[in-house]
Structure formats: structure tokens, C-alpha cells
Amino acid sequence: MSLRNPYGDFEITDPQAMRALAHPVRLAALSWLQRHGPATATQLSEHVGASPSVTSWHLRHLANFGLVVDGPPPTGTDKRQRWWRAAARGFRLDMPDTPEGAEAARLLSGQMLTQAVATAQHWQRDIEPTLDTEWARVGGVSNTGVLVTADEAAAIQQAMEQVLAPYVRRTGDDDAPDGAQLVRFLRFSLPEATE
Secondary structure (H helix, E strand, O other), rough: EEEOOOOOEEEEEHHHHHHHHHHHHHHHHHHHHHHHHOOEEHHHHHHOOOOOOOOHHHHHHHOOOEEEEEEEEOOOOOOOEEEEEEOOOOOEEEOOHHHHHHHHHHHHHHHHHHHHHHHHHHHHHHHHOOOOOOHHHHHOOOOOOOOOOOHHHHHHHHHHHHHHHHHHHOOOOOOOOOOOOOOOOOOOOOOOOOO
């Protein structure tokens, strides 16, 4: 795994790591840590639908692949508790060339799609109705089909990443201008089947 991309995300190429992360509890735990910061297995358990001991087991499994690491306990907390943090703010996968690797990538992609759809449905149902007009206007969904080559599609993705990269790299309130808040951009690139 490497961090060679505009976002500093983990690039997962190992089929075993993809299979490990394709488990819904593990993917939910990593996603929560990336979004909210360090937590204990007990704190995470209520967000991932598993008991604290099962959540702890899944976190240790993610740690085997370097996706989560021990995080320092926040000031004023019990230092006997084990805190976990995501090793990177995000991750991406690269479709391997082997049949085994491609199957592992499909498993992980399927879980990521399921999670993304649930995130979008939660936003539409629970978040969007509470937004003020300014923020509600910048949210939403689009569905655009374009006729491109594989190289052009890759170039479009790279260009979108370059546009987003400076904002992704912000580390917190110190780097963000007044009025900034978290906006999640979900992107699907879905090549159509050839006839």
C-alpha cells in the first residue's frame, strides 16, 4: 500500500487487504475513524453494528494491513483504553490484473457502493431537510453520461482529483476559511457494457 496520489489516500493493491476491508463492520469502522477521528472499540461498536469485542477483533484485523493504527488517547481520558485511528484520511483501490485480485476488488467495490448509497439516502432523508438554503443549493445528485475513451475517462478522474486535492488536504479548522463545513462528494465512474 502506498500514499502516492493527490489525496494522500492509501492505495490498496493487495487482494487480501481488499477482502479484509470488504467486511461491512470493518469498512464501517474505518470509514467512521476517517470521518470522526480516534475512538475505542467500545465507542465504535454503536456505529458499526457489532459488540465491542467483535469490533476490537475487526480493528486488529485492519491493523494487520496498516489501515488503522493505535491512536494516542485524548487528553484527560483513561490511558488503559486502546484508541484507534485511521492511518490515512481515505483509501482507494486499484483493480488488480489477476482473477483473484479482480474478484477481491469487486467484493470491496460492492461494499463501498452499498455504503455510499446508504450515506446518500441518509443525507437525503435526515440532513438535507435541515440545511439552510445556501447549503441545500450546493447539494444534490447529477447523472451525466459521456462518450469517452478509457484514457479520456482516466484523465477526467485525474482532473477531478486535482480540483478536490487542496480541499481534501485541509487538516481542520485552522486551514479552513470561516463558514467552511464538511461536504461529501460521492463519485461513481460506471463504464457501460460494450455491445
